[in-house]
Amino acid sequence: MKALATALLSGLLFGVGLCVSGMTDPANIIAFLDVSGHWSPNLAGVMLGAIAVHAAWLRWGARGGTVAADQGPSTGGGRIDAALVGGAALFGVGWGLSGYCPGPALVALGSGARAAFVFALAMAAGMVLNEGIRWTTRRSGSPSEITH
């Protein structure tokens, strides 16, 4: 029960942060990515603020979490493979097209935007598709390049 409450609080804070910073507006994301237009540095400000706090917490504040090596996106060893680069490249194309990455899209879903609903549904489908392909390649016994 406590785990659910702290997760809810974390999600709420995360969402408020995205709203306050303006990152839930796709136009602000596109303005950062459009280096040859009227460039806006705001997304860099959000990243710097978040990384400064979190890096300091991990360095000096945290008493050590209990995350196993395979649970985190960036704690799973140092392998740089085709899945990492290819997946990130595909994500970037979708992000650049829409101005939505997963967090802002889900916050926008709370605002009731129809576009956010369509996007979130397609995003969930993409995730399930990825899981399906991984499951199939594991079953067929071929060596999978995907390491998480």
Next chain:
Amino acid sequence: MLFAILGGVLIGVSASLYWSLNGRVAGISGILAGALLNHGQERWVRVAFLLGLLAAGIVFATFTNRVPAPALPLLPLAGAGLLVGFGTRLSGGCTSGHGVCGLSRFSTRSLVAVSTFMLTAALTVFVVRHVLKLWVQA
């Protein structure tokens, strides 16, 4: 810019809380995938986090009475969503998982992922806006 940094600080606090109190990395793509594909407690913790995100959206939309949306039509938007969902799972993270959390722990994998998606996103915006001149917002 002040609000951007302030919002970033809140996100950093959230990621730190989730790490220390729940023992997990606050990567939204991973949380959504876990909520969709895990079972039991592993699923419900993630669902709780997502409900917090949604609640923030509801409160913010109520206060500002503003619902920003992407400039592109629904069909290409769905294509973009598919790419974001598939791509983030393939690379194991998004702007929060690789970006905020991964860079905070100086992960080389995350640095490669962030550089890659920033590059392809900027290229996509350039091609769509300045070469094809599609869906340009006011």
